[in-house]
Amino acid sequence: xxxxxxxxxxxxxxxxxxxxxxxxxxxxxxxxxxxxxxxxxxxxxxxxxxxxxxxxxxxxxxxxxxxxxxxxxxxxxxxxxxxxxxxxxxxxxxxxxxxxxxxxxxxxxxxxxxxxxxxxxxx
Numbered sequence: 001x002x003x004x005x006x007x008x009x010x011x012x013x014x015x016x017x018x019x020x021x022x023x024x025x026x027x028x029x030x031x032x033x034x035x036x037x038x039x040x041x042x043x044x045x046x047x048x049x050x051x052x053x054x055x056x057x058x059x060x061x062x063x064x065x066x067x068x069x070x071x072x073x074x075x076x077x078x079x080x081x082x083x084x085x086x087x088x089x090x091x092x093x094x095x096x097x098x099x100x101x102x103x104x105x106x107x108x109x110x111x112x113x114x115x116x117x118x119x120x121x122x123x
Contacts, residue, residue: 009048011041074111081108
């Protein structure tokens with residue numbers, strides 16, 4: 001990954017250049033980019049500043065996306081497990097029906113706990 005100018009960045013209009021100037025930190029601000037309008041300038045600055053402290057922002061963001069996806073899947077599975085009602089047994093075996101419901105909830109609970117632990121543990 002190429003090095004980037006770390007934040008905080010700021011943006012302000014540059015009437016002479018007819019664009020928005022984006023500067024990085026420093027005693028005298030370091031010009032790092034130009035943007036065609038305020039919306040783009042502010043978005044660029046917000047992205048850079050949100051990644052402050054990340055050694056490799058692209059890798060960190062990919063990890064966060066993967067964790068979010070696993071947590072969403074686990075939460076969705078828990079909702080399905082809680083809403084699931086197996087068909088009554090034609091043989092009157094309500095114990096098996098109860099066991100099936102509990103098993104499905106236990107599996108979903110374990111996946112949800114693992115996803116939460118991954119976020120809490122950071123790995």
